[in-house]
Amino acid sequence: MSASKKISKKDIVKILSQWNQEFAVLVPSKEGDVTRMARWDGKDTGFMDSHRNTVQPVKANFFPPMEEMFSFQKNKEGYHIELASPDEHKLLIFAIRPCDANALAILDMAFKDGYEDPYYLSRRKGTVLIGLGCTNPYGSCFCTSMGGSPFDSTNVDIMLTDIGNEFLIEEITEAGKELVARTEELEEAKKTDEAKAKQVKETSYNKVTRKIDTRDIDKKLLASFENKDYWEKVSAKCISCGICTFLCPTCYCFDINDDLLKKQGARFRSWDSCAFPVYTRMPMENPRVEKWRRVRQKVCHKFEFFPMSFGSIACVGCGRCIRLCPVNWDITQTIESVPEIT
Amino acid sequence: MTVTDMSQRKKFFANDNVYLPHIAIIEKVIDETPGVKTFHFNFKDEKLRKEFSFNSGQFAEYSVLGVGEAPFCISSSPSRSDHLEFATQQVGKVTNALHRLGVGAEIGFRGPYGNGFPLDFLQGKNLVFVGGGIGLAPLRSLIWNAIDNRDKYENIDIIYGARSPDDLCFKYDLDAWDKDKTINITSTIDKEDKSWSGRVGFVPKVLEEVAPSASNTVAIVCGPPVMIRFTFPVLIKLGFTPEQMITTLEKKMKCGIGKCGRCNIGNLYVCRDGPVFTYAQIKNFVSSEY
Amino acid sequence: MKNSEIEQRLRQEAKALLEQGKVDYIVGYEAGSLKFTTTPLITRNKDDVERLIVSPFIVNNLSVYLAEIKGRVGIAAKGCDSRSIVNLMQDNKIAREDVVIMGIPCPGLIDLKKIELLLGKDRDELDSVTRDNDRAVITIDGKEKDFPMAEVLFDNCLECEFPVPRESDVLLGEPCALVTGEVSKKTGIKELEAMPRRERWNYWKEEFSRCIRCYACRNVCPACFCQRCFVEESEPQWVSPTPKWQDNLMFQVTRNIHVAGRCTDCGECERACPMNIPLRSLAKKMYDIVDELFQYKAGTDKNASPLLTAYEAIEAEDFIR
Numbered sequence: 016m017s018a019s020k021k022i023s024k025k026d027i028v029k030i031l032s033q034w035n036q037e038f039a040v041l042v043p044s045k046e047g048d049v050t051r052m053a054r055w056d057g058k059d060t061g062f063m064d065s066h067r068n069t070v071q072p073v074k075a076n077f078f079p080p081m082e083e084m085f086s087f088q089k090n091k092e093g094y095h096i097e098l099a100s101p102d103e104h105k106l107l108i109f110a111i112r113p114c115d116a117n118a119l120a121i122l123d124m125a126f127k128d129g130y131e132d133p134y135y136l137s138r139r140k141g142t143v144l145i146g147l148g149c150t151n152p153y154g155s156c157f158c159t160s161m162g163g164s165p166f167d168s169t170n171v172d173i174m175l176t177d178i179g180n181e182f183l184i185e186e187i188t189e190a191g192k193e194l195v196a197r198t199e200e201l202e203e204a205k206k207t208d209e210a211k212a213k214q215v216k217e218t219s220y221n222k223v224t225r226k227i228d229t230r231d232i233d234k235k236l237l238a239s240f241e242n243k244d245y246w247e248k249v250s251a252k253c254i255s256c257g258i259c260t261f262l263c264p265t266c267y268c269f270d271i272n273d274d275l276l277k278k279q280g281a282r283f284r285s286w287d288s289c290a291f292p293v294y295t296r297m298p299m300e301n302p303r304v305e306k307w308r309r310v311r312q313k314v315c316h317k318f319e320f321f322p323m324s325f326g327s328i329a330c331v332g333c334g335r336c337i338r339l340c341p342v343n344w345d346i347t348q349t350i351e352s353v354p355e356i357t
Numbered sequence: 358m359t360v361t362d363m364s365q366r367k368k369f370f371a372n373d374n375v376y377l378p379h380i381a382i383i384e385k386v387i388d389e390t391p392g393v394k395t396f397h398f399n400f401k402d403e404k405l406r407k408e409f410s411f412n413s414g415q416f417a418e419y420s421v422l423g424v425g426e427a428p429f430c431i432s433s434s435p436s437r438s439d440h441l442e443f444a445t446q447q448v449g450k451v452t453n454a455l456h457r458l459g460v461g462a463e464i465g466f467r468g469p470y471g472n473g474f475p476l477d478f479l480q481g482k483n484l485v486f487v488g489g490g491i492g493l494a495p496l497r498s499l500i501w502n503a504i505d506n507r508d509k510y511e512n513i514d515i516i517y518g519a520r521s522p523d524d525l526c527f528k529y530d531l532d533a534w535d536k537d538k539t540i541n542i543t544s545t546i547d548k549e550d551k552s553w554s555g556r557v558g559f560v561p562k563v564l565e566e567v568a569p570s571a572s573n574t575v576a577i578v579c580g581p582p583v584m585i586r587f588t589f590p591v592l593i594k595l596g597f598t599p600e601q602m603i604t605t606l607e608k609k610m611k612c613g614i615g616k617c618g619r620c621n622i623g624n625l626y627v628c629r630d631g632p633v634f635t636y637a638q639i640k641n642f643v644s645s646e647y
Numbered sequence: 648m649k650n651s652e653i654e655q656r657l658r659q660e661a662k663a664l665l666e667q668g669k670v671d672y673i674v675g676y677e678a679g680s681l682k683f684t685t686t687p688l689i690t691r692n693k694d695d696v697e698r699l700i701v702s703p704f705i706v707n708n709l710s711v712y713l714a715e716i717k718g719r720v721g722i723a724a725k726g727c728d729s730r731s732i733v734n735l736m737q738d739n740k741i742a743r744e745d746v747v748i749m750g751i752p753c754p755g756l757i758d759l760k761k762i763e764l765l766l767g768k769d770r771d772e773l774d775s776v777t778r779d780n781d782r783a784v785i786t787i788d789g790k791e792k793d794f795p796m797a798e799v800l801f802d803n804c805l806e807c808e809f810p811v812p813r814e815s816d817v818l819l820g821e822p823c824a825l826v827t828g829e830v831s832k833k834t835g836i837k838e839l840e841a842m843p844r845r846e847r848w849n850y851w852k853e854e855f856s857r858c859i860r861c862y863a864c865r866n867v868c869p870a871c872f873c874q875r876c877f878v879e880e881s882e883p884q885w886v887s888p889t890p891k892w893q894d895n896l897m898f899q900v901t902r903n904i905h906v907a908g909r910c911t912d913c914g915e916c917e918r919a920c921p922m923n924i925p926l927r928s929l930a931k932k933m934y935d936i937v938d939e940l941f942q943y944k945a946g947t948d949k950n951a952s953p954l955l956t957a958y959e960a961i962e963a964e965d966f967i968r
Contacts, residue, residue, distance in 0.1 A: 047857055048764075048923045067769065070921065080859045081890050084376050087422045093401065093463045094380050094422055098372060129363040129629055130375045130614040154681055154771035252687040254711065257861035258921050268618035271376075271611045272888050275423030282376075282422075283889045286859060287617065293879045294619050297609045298448035300582065306715075312621075320624035341867050341919035342707060343679040343686035425881075450881040 020201040021181040021208060027063060029200045031055060031109065038107035038143060041076060043069050052076050052108055062110065066151050068333060072264035073108060073115040074122060077138045080261070084134070084271070086281040105141035110175070113167040114158045114333040116144050118264030120170045124325045125267055134284075143190055146171030147182070150219050155334030157225040157347055163331055165219040176212040183212045227347045229328060231356070233319040238356045240315070243307065249349050250310035252342045253290070259336035259344070260288035265317070265329045268294070289313055314349055361472065361630045369409060369468075375614055378420045378465025379405060383458055384440055389526040390519075393491055394456055395432065395444040398464065411435055412476070413499040414605055414633045417468025418613040419443060421454040428610040428628070431469060432494040434501035444494040444526065470613045471632050474499050474577070474603070483512040485569045487588055489560045489580025490519050493526050495605050495632075496579050500534070507539060514569050518545035518560040522553045543567055561587040564595075571596035578604040589636055599637035606632050606639075653751060653820040654701040657723060660749050660817055664721040665693040670747055671718030676705040682771045683759060687712065699723070701819075703757040703778050706801075708913045710869040714740045722746060725753040727803070729812030730911040730946025731869040737946075737953045738909070740872055750815030754823040755796065755804035757783060758918075762799055766792070781826060797828030802927060803914035805830055814949055834925035836932050851896060857922040858895035860888070864916035864926055870906040877901065899926065903933045908954030910934050911946050 022030050034040050035057065043062040044053035051071035055062075087096045123139065126132040148166035149156070158164060168174035172191035175182035183204055186192040195201065239245055260266045270287035274280045287294060289312045295303045303309045321329035330346070337345050371377040385397035400406045411417075411431055420426040427449075433442035447456045458464065484503060488496045496515075503510050515534060519525045525544065534542045545556040545563045556563060560580065569576075576597055578588050585604055592602050608620035608627040615629030622639060625631065661673045677688040677698040685705050688698055689712060701723075709722055710731040724732060729748055735741045757778070759770045762785060766773075774786040783799045785792050797805060805828045812818065829835075839847060862878075865871045877885050878898055886901070887894040903910075912934050917927035937943055943954045952959075 047854065049857060049921070085374075089422075093382075094465075096371075096377060096380070096422075096465075098374060098377070125616065128615070129361075130368070130616070132616060133374045133376070151772075153769065251689040252712070254863070254866040256863035256866040256919070257859075258863050258919075261859050261861050262921060267616070269612070269616075270888055271426065271617070273420075273423050273425050274887060274889065280423045282426075284617075285889045287619070288861075289618065291862070295609050296879075297607075302608075315623075316618075316621070320621065323624040337680060339921045341863050341915070343681065343684050345680040345686075348680060450884070453882065 019204055020184045020195055021178075021204045022175070022184060023181050023202055024063065025180075026200050026202075027060060028058065030198060032057065033198055033200075034107050034109075034194075037105070039102075039104035041106060041108045043110055052111070055109070065110075067153060068112045068115070068149070068335075070262065070335070070339070072118065072262060072333070072335065073111055074118060074264050074267070076106065076108070077119070077142075078122065078126075078135050078267060078269075081283055081285045082134060084282045084284055087279065089278040101137050105143070106138065107143045107145065109145045110147040111144050111171065112149055112333075113146055113163055113165065113169075113171070113174075114156075114161075114331040115264050116146055116170040117158075117163050117167065117331045118333070119144070121265045121321075121325075121327055121329055121331070122267055124327070125321075128325075143194060144171040144173075146174045146187075148174060148176050148216065148219065150177055150215055152219065152223050153334055153338060155225065155337040156223050156332060157227060157334060158332035159220065159223045160225075160227045160229065160347075161328060161330055161332035165223060166216045176215055178208055178211045178215060181208070183208050225334070225347060227350050229318065229350065232328070232350060232353065233322050235353045235356055236315050236319040239354050240311070242354065245354060246307040246311045249314075249352065250307040253306060253310050253344050254342055255290045255292065255306055255309065256341065257286070257288035257290055258339050258341065259313070259346075260290055261286050262335045262339055264331060264333055264335070289316065314346070317346075318350065363629070367410060367469065369405065376467070376612070378418070378422075378426070378467045380463050381441075381466045383460055383462045383464065386459060389444060389491075389528075390524050393444060393446045393526055395442055395527075396455070396458075396464075397433075397440050397442050398466075399440050400466070401463070409441075410438070411469035412473030413502045414474035414495055415469035415471045416495075416613070416628075416632060417443070417466055417470060418610070419451075419455070420465025420467075421451060421458070422463075422465055424454040425451040426465065426467070426611070427451040427455075428470075428613055430495040430498065430605070430632075432498050434498050434505065436502050436505035444491060446491050467613060470628055472630065474605075474633050476502075479503075479575055480509050481573075482510065483570070483572075483574040484510055484514070485574055485576045486513070486515045486517070487560060487564055487576060487578045487580070488515070488517040489584040490524060491526050492580030492584070493517055493530075494579075496577060497527055497530055499577065500530075504537065504540070511573065512569075513540045514567070515540060515542040516545070516560060516564050516567055517542065518547065518558075518563060520547045522546055522550055559587070560584055561591045564588060565591045568595060571598075571601065574601060576602050578602065582607075589640075592636075599640055600635055602636035604634060604636065604639075606634060650701045650703070654699065656819045657701060657749060657751070658696050658699050660819065661696040661699060661721055661723075662693050664747055665691070665696070669719070670721040672716055673699075673721045674709050674712055674716070675699040675723035675749075676701070676707065676709075682773070683776055684770075689716070701751060703755075703776070704759070705751075706756055706915070706918060708867065708869055708915045710735060711867060711915075713746065713869070714872045719745045720747070721749060723749050723751055724812050724815065725751050726807065726809045726812050727753075727911045727913040729814050730809060730944075731913060733814050733946040733949045734870060734909045734911065734953070735872075736949060737951070738872075738956075743949070748812065748815040748817075750812030750818045752811045752818065752820045752823050753804075753807075754778075754810065755800040755807065755826050757799050758801040758804075760918075761801075762794075765794065765798065795828075796826045800826060800828070801914050801918070802830040803912045803931070806912070806931070808944070809947060813947055834928050836928055836935070839928055852892055854924045855892040855895040855899070858890055858892070858899075858924055859922060860890045860895065860898070861921065863919040863921065864899070865902060867915040867919045868902075868906065868910075869913075870909040870911075871902065877905070899929060903929050906930075907933050908937050908941075908943060909945050910937075 040055040041052040042055045043065045050069040126135040172188045174185040268287045269284045317329040380401040381398045387395040416430040429443040611617045615626040620627040664670045676685040679686040782793045811822045
């Protein structure tokens with residue numbers, strides 16, 4: 016890809032302000048010391064200091080922890096159902112990391128398939144992703160083992176490389192090209208900039224030291240499906256909370272519940288997790304009472320079932336689950352420990 | 358993309374949004390057993406009433422708005438479409454709310470979902486229906502469908518049982534099928550009961566005694582999970598191949614359309630790739646999860 | 648006593664317990680998969696005990712596993728953990744004879760979140776973090792920085808009253824000096840109580856708007872062992888499963904009430920929360936109220952009746968008016 020422009024870091028407010036006319040610009044923000052992508056307030060540049068990925072994944076901006084599906088009212092004529100009016104703004108996400116962008120591509124497959132999910136897809140439509148490559152990966156990152164890399168530009172419209180005082184711009188999609196074309200106050204990039212960017216990318220790639228081998232992992236998992244001893248050992252320290260699921264950029268299970276106050280209410284969907292026993296609980300039986308079955312479901316869904324249906328492992332190697340698990344349960348250790356097929 | 362081709366499925370969306378329920382009005386409530394009721398209903402919207410269609414074995418998500426939503430099969434037959442029916446046992450929050458509703462009450466309806474029974478595959482064959490308790494609900498949709506298209510199918514055998522005479526559902530159907538000379542029905546209850554002069558024994562055992570021929574036959578099984586698990590070995594003993602055995606499964610469901618994740622068996626979603634499965638499909642998998 | 652000595656004794660003790668068939672499982676800490684992090688080790692295999700470690704980062708309250716492990720367990724327990732174990736015995740979740748408590752006197756654990764905030768760096772960017780008496784020595788890019796321990800210990804460690812396990816079968820080290828200090832100013836109980844009511848309400852409304860109902864706070868807590876938590880009930884539905892701030896707040900407050908008299912201030916709830924909600928401020932307030940009203944500190948006396956589930960006729964009834 017050719018790079019011809021760059022953003023000078025001191026001009027960042029000017030650039031984002033232009034984009035803010037057309038889009039709802041989201042930047043890495045902090046709330047209560049928890050980082051997430053949130054609406055840029057128009058002047059703050061604190062996000063320029065954030066040199067790592069956010070705690071809350073970008074999925075939360077398209078598939079939020081809680082959203083109203085519709086509201087209803089009851090009057091003399093009966094029930095009347097109403098949809099909330101959709102948000103008119105298109106989103107522009109600034110400094111999305113390659114792993115989170117790849118995760119959106121995975122979620123797109125799930126939410127488009129069969130019956131299209133109107134809530135997720137209407138937010139996704141027209142979104143522009145400005146990727147920022149990772150020059151300082153976490154010790155928990157393993158994107159290079161999951162088909163990605165710190166500078167993987169497969170699913171972004173523009174890829175930015177931090178070369179010191181500037182971000183070098185690479186136009187990836189048509190939408191990215193068009194955006195660059197109509198943005199003012201960009202600087203011309205020099206040959207030395209491109210050389211520097213190349214070096215930055217190589218150094219960053221080598222900083223990802225956590226690696227796993229996922230060859231034939233789907234077959235291995237299928238062969239070990241009934242190996243109760245193995246799954247009991249693997250699941251022993253899990254405490255069945257929802258952290259790994261909720262903070263995973265590719266997990267998308269949800270719950271649907273109604274709220275009622277007198278004669279009006281709303282139906283909400285909210286994040287749910289296969290780690291919870293109540294997830295599959297029916298009044299008469301629960302197929303996953305035992306913790307080892309739930310842990311098995313988590314691992315097999317991501318590394319075997321989802322690939323069977325969609326051709327892609329549902330994990331981008333962002334490492335949030337490893338970093339934030341209260342007991343440091345580690346999916347990479349589990350994948351490496353799945354028995355070989357005999 | 359995914360396992361099942363969804364392109365032929367009929368979609369009746371309200372406002373282009375698959376999660377929005379249509380409003381339906383309850384027209385009749387039948388007490389099947391203590392704890393089980395059948396509801397007859399029709400859509401409020403005239404146009405939808407005329408256009409709606411479904412296949413036997415498909416289900417829908419029924420709402421009591423403000424309480425919640427739950428999946429039940431459509432228990433009426435597509436061949437008798439002046440109204441729609443579903444049956445439910447009172448077991449939790451949503452079903453308790455449903456059972457409190459009477460004629461004229463409004464419910465939400467999203468559907469039809471699921472794959473339905475494979476009518477093309479069943480055509481020209483002998484059909485053996487094996488049902489237990491409220492499991493007869495999806496089967497009766499297909500049974501009436503088959504009766505209304507009788508010449509498409511060969512022999513029809515029904516083996517149906519419940520815990521006690523009081524627990525037999527759809528007694529009016531059982532009487533009607535008993536009178537129908539083109540069908541063989543064997544009803545049974547689990548344990549001896551003074552008010553019952555018919556057969557006694559668990560459904561799988563009675564199936565073994567009735568011993569229908571496996572030649573050019575498809576067995577369609579629905580009932581409590583424990584009944585299904587014991588029925589399959591009997592069918593195998595009788596010579597049925599895994600492709601000749603069909604069942605319809607039940608799982609906790611919320612979205613009903615293969616998105617929320619909870620009804621999966623492996624990479625299949627019971628709501629989207631089922632609920633009708635052949636034994637061949639599920640036997641590989643999850644000996645303990647269906 | 649140095650951690651390495653306690654560690655050696657722990658390994659010896661654990662191995663002996665398994666070899667002599669006195670326990671079926673050993674539950675302790677081993678090195679985690681991230682820098683400085685430790686992780687629970689649950690094993691039946693005597694060769695695995697070589698992986699057991701003792702370090703300033705052994706944060707987990709391992710007693711949370713006791714109720715679910717079927718068999719006799721040899722468990723490594725710090726002061727607060729041993730109190731949780733006593734609670735479980737009082738609640739009849741485990742029998743005393745089924746547990747061998749290997750007590751670890753604890754001088755306080757280092758809160759990596761505090762270090763990250765002080766240095767503006769994440770933990771994997773640090774070379775080393777070690778304890779040198781009352782100072783924490785941190786090396787970054789070869790350069791050393793040190794802080795008073797009081798600035799880097801967990802809040803609950805700064806307020807610890809029982810660093811030496813009160814109940815144990817074997818004590819693996821000598822009692823150690825406590826380091827006390829001021830807990831984090833922003834979220835301390837004193838600061839919150841000084842806020843006017845409306846401001847305090849808005850504070851908690853904002854904090855609980857971040858809650859995503861991952862239930863990590865509930866699941867790390869050894870006192871939360873209900874098979875079916877009240878949030879999972881649908882008839883009646885006490886609290887909505889949807890994470891609205893009102894329901895989130897109700898969930899946490901109700902949880903605090905449910906564990907009142909059994910919470911040992913191990914601090915795990917706050918540490919586990921991925922949204923940095925100051926849960927310990929609520930938990931510790933409840934802990935203080937229990938102490939004030941009943942002069943009772945959970946898990947310090949294994950012969951005591953559980954506070955809120957035992958009734959004695961002589962109890963004051965001044966709440967009945």
